[in-house]
Amino acid sequence: MMKTLLALVLLCTAASVSAQDRHLLSPDGAIDVTIGQDAATKGPTYAIAFHGRPVIGTSPLGLAFESYKKPGPDTAVTGASRTNADTRYRLIAGKTSAARNQYNELTLGLTETGGAQRKLDIVFRAYDDGVAFRYHLPVQPGFTDLRLAGELTEFAFPADYRCWGSISAGSIQVMRANTTR
Numbered sequence: 001m002m003k004t005l006l007a008l009v010l011l012c013t014a015a016s017v018s019a020q021d022r023h024l025l026s027p028d029g030a031i032d033v034t035i036g037q038d039a040a041t042k043g044p045t046y047a048i049a050f051h052g053r054p055v056i057g058t059s060p061l062g063l064a065f066e067s068y069k070k071p072g073p074d075t076a077v078t079g080a081s082r083t084n085a086d087t088r089y090r091l092i093a094g095k096t097s098a099a100r101n102q103y104n105e106l107t108l109g110l111t112e113t114g115g116a117q118r119k120l121d122i123v124f125r126a127y128d129d130g131v132a133f134r135y136h137l138p139v140q141p142g143f144t145d146l147r148l149a150g151e152l153t154e155f156a157f158p159a160d161y162r163c164w165g166s167i168s169a170g171s172i173q174v175m176r177a178n179t180t181r
Contacts, residue, residue: 026131032052044110060154082105103125
């Protein structure tokens with residue numbers, strides 16, 4: 001958990017994608033995840049398209065921690081690896097007896113180019129019906145006892161879609177996408 005949290009911190013706010021974008025496609029090619037870097041801040045960003053249409057616009061990623069200052073804005077990709085999986089597993093209950101776990105995965109190693117030169121890995125998975133991402137903080141000296149102070153990850157919807165969300169426990173309300181930031 002602590003590794004995941006610090007990894008998000010290294011992903012600083014950003015507004016646009018650079019020329020060094022990396023793409024991850026779903027197995028059927030319908031979903032395209034673009035992982036980039038803001039031209040001004042050098043902070044990592046992501047965007048998601050479905051059949052070429054934006055679903056999530058360029059959005060920053062990151063977390064803030066109580067005991068550690070926000071990482072410097074400059075990060076560099078210091079490694080990248082790709083993998084995929086196509087497995088099936090049996091379901092105990094449900095409409096079908098088996099499920100398929102098929103995805104393409106891209107892991108990017110990021111390092112601050114100045115300051116403490118902290119490192120993190122961000123792992124993106126693209127499935128035929130969605131996208132997942134997580135952060136992994138490699139073991140490194142000086143980063144222990146992390147406490148999350150806030151989340152900086154954003155989901156920039158390209159339009160003001162109608163959506164549902166919970167504002168308070170037990171209450172589901174209709175909201176507009178532009179109010180969910």
